[in-house]
Amino acid sequence: MPISNAAFVRSTLILLIAGMIALLGIVGTSLWLAGKVETYFSGFVEVREARRASSDLLSTLKDAETGQRGFVITGDAAFRAPYDDALRAVAEQRRAFIEKATAVPRYAARAEVVDRLVKEKLAELAETVEAVEEGRQADAIAQVKTDRGRVIMEQLRAELGAIMDDTDRQLQEGIADTLWSAGALQWTTVIGAIAIVGVLAGAAAVVAKYTRDIITARREVETLNTTLEQRVDERTEELIRANQEVQRFAYIVTHDLRAPLVNIMGFTSELQASLSAIQAYVLADGKVPSEDDVLEARRAAAEDLPEAIGFIRSSTKKMDGLINAILKISRDGRRELKIERVNLKALAEAGAAAVTHQVSESDGEIAIDDALPTVISDRLSLEQVFGNLFDNAIKYRSPERPLRISVSARNAGRNGVVVEFADNGRGIAAEDHERIFELFRRSGTQDKPGEGIGLAHVRSLMRNLGGDIVVRSELGQGTTFVLRLPPDLSKVVRSMQA
Numbered sequence: 111m112p113i114s115n116a117a118f119v120r121s122t123l124i125l126l127i128a129g130m131i132a133l134l135g136i137v138g139t140s141l142w143l144a145g146k147v148e149t150y151f152s153g154f155v156e157v158r159e160a161r162r163a164s165s166d167l168l169s170t171l172k173d174a175e176t177g178q179r180g181f182v183i184t185g186d187a188a189f190r191a192p193y194d195d196a197l198r199a200v201a202e203q204r205r206a207f208i209e210k211a212t213a214v215p216r217y218a219a220r221a222e223v224v225d226r227l228v229k230e231k232l233a234e235l236a237e238t239v240e241a242v243e244e245g246r247q248a249d250a251i252a253q254v255k256t257d258r259g260r261v262i263m264e265q266l267r268a269e270l271g272a273i274m275d276d277t278d279r280q281l282q283e284g285i286a287d288t289l290w291s292a293g294a295l296q297w298t299t300v301i302g303a304i305a306i307v308g309v310l311a312g313a314a315a316v317v318a319k320y321t322r323d324i325i326t327a328r329r330e331v332e333t334l335n336t337t338l339e340q341r342v343d344e345r346t347e348e349l350i351r352a353n354q355e356v357q358r359f360a361y362i363v364t365h366d367l368r369a370p371l372v373n374i375m376g377f378t379s380e381l382q383a384s385l386s387a388i389q390a391y392v393l394a395d396g397k398v399p400s401e402d403d404v405l406e407a408r409r410a411a412a413e414d415l416p417e418a419i420g421f422i423r424s425s426t427k428k429m430d431g432l433i434n435a436i437l438k439i440s441r442d443g444r445r446e447l448k449i450e451r452v453n454l455k456a457l458a459e460a461g462a463a464a465v466t467h468q469v470s471e472s473d474g475e476i477a478i479d480d481a482l483p484t485v486i487s488d489r490l491s492l493e494q495v496f497g498n499l500f501d502n503a504i505k506y507r508s509p510e511r512p513l514r515i516s517v518s519a520r521n522a523g524r525n526g527v528v529v530e531f532a533d534n535g536r537g538i539a540a541e542d543h544e545r546i547f548e549l550f551r552r553s554g555t556q557d558k559p560g561e562g563i564g565l566a567h568v569r570s571l572m573r574n575l576g577g578d579i580v581v582r583s584e585l586g587q588g589t590t591f592v593l594r595l596p597p598d599l600s601k602v603v604r605s606m607q608a
């Protein structure tokens with residue numbers, strides 16, 4: 111079904127709104143996920159810095175302890191340099207650790223504990239180193255053996271290890287959250303892209319259908335414009351033909367009706383003359399009429415009056431027949447057509463059955479083509495047409511050969527359905543091919559009864575059905591009446607009313 115302008119606008123607005131919602135959804139989700147990734151990344155950096163600071167501090171303390179142990183045990187100044195370097199590094203690492211650890215609220219408490227333990231460890235290291243420098247190496251070794259420094263170091267390892275373990279866990283969770291956010295962002299982008307592509311495809315389909323409908327409508331308009339002139343010519347030709355038929359009908363009616371009137375007027379004069387002779391005899395007023403008056407009166411009563419009355423009666427009868435024929439055609443033209451499905455084969459078989467006995471008298475036959483189609487038309491009119499053509503074939507059959515009647519049909523495309531009634535009768539002269547369809551006109555030898563209205567009536571019926579009838583015939587060779595019918599009379603009626 112063609113899409114209307116309102117439907118096109120409505121569909122376009124719906125698709126635009128859907129596309130806008132999809133786009134806003136992609137943008138909003140992307141911004142939200144980007145914010146989460148940024149948050150994860152910031153926390154990731156802080157935790158990573160706290161871990162690195164913890165690791166660096168622990169490593170530096172180990173270096174300081176190693177230098178201190180070597181110096182205490184050996185008393186060699188070569189071990190003092192690593193110790194001093196480690197002390198300087200510890201100071202720097204301590205400040206960095208406090209800064210990075212306190213930046214993460216969950217590590218602030220442990221940072222205070224670690225800072226206290228670092229102070230204790232540094233004090234323990236300094237005491238042993240000073241004892242060695244003062245020459246009290248034995249006291250320094252004894253102090254180391256007390257395990258005080260080891261205990262502090264174990265506590266530092268525990269506190270800093272806990273921080274590093276927690277940061278490792280936090281880093282893993284942060285990486286997992288970041289990967290999830292990245293995946294969600296990817297799927298959001300994919301789903302949004304699919305939605306937008308779907309919206310675009312829907313819009314393209316609506317536009318394509320609307321465009322096709324416009325192209326189809328344009329082609330129909332072009333076709334109508336192309337055929338308009340032809341249709342106008344056909345309608346003009348039909349109007350000209352109808353006008354000519356009206357003029358010819360008016361001439362025939364006035365001519366054929368005038369002839370009986372002239373006869374009536376002429377024989378009325380005869381009646382008047384005869385009446386004068388009779389009046390001279392009857393109204394003699396006591397006078398004895400002459401022998402000539404008596405003879406004239408008797409001749410008028412015996413011959414002239416009956417002859418005039420007979421001619422007047424026959425003329426009025428002819429006028430009555432002509433008028434009845436005109437009324438019949440007029441009534442058929444005014445009758446409302448009953449449009450229905452009509453099987454032409456069944457109709458032809460019914461018409462043939464009505465005349466089968468007459469055809470059999472001359473050893474004749476009727477052949478009806480199985481290809482006769484079904485049309486949508488007026489059944490009564492077609493029954494009258496078929497019946498008249500069968501009657502004509504029998505009435506004007508040739509006495510020299512058995513009668514053969516055939517009824518066939520073919521599809522004539524734009525010209526509709528063509529039905530042909532063919533017989534091998536007398537035939538019709540070429541100059542009478544159009545005359546036989548005129549009212550009160552007949553052709554050939556007038557040895558059959560009729561008033562010349564049958565074929566005029568048939569043509570009138572056919573044209574009322576949107577079709578026509580023509581004849582092909584040669585004298586002595588038979589006659590073929592060609593009927594052209596529209597396959598659907600209802601379309602013709604709508605076209606005429608449009």
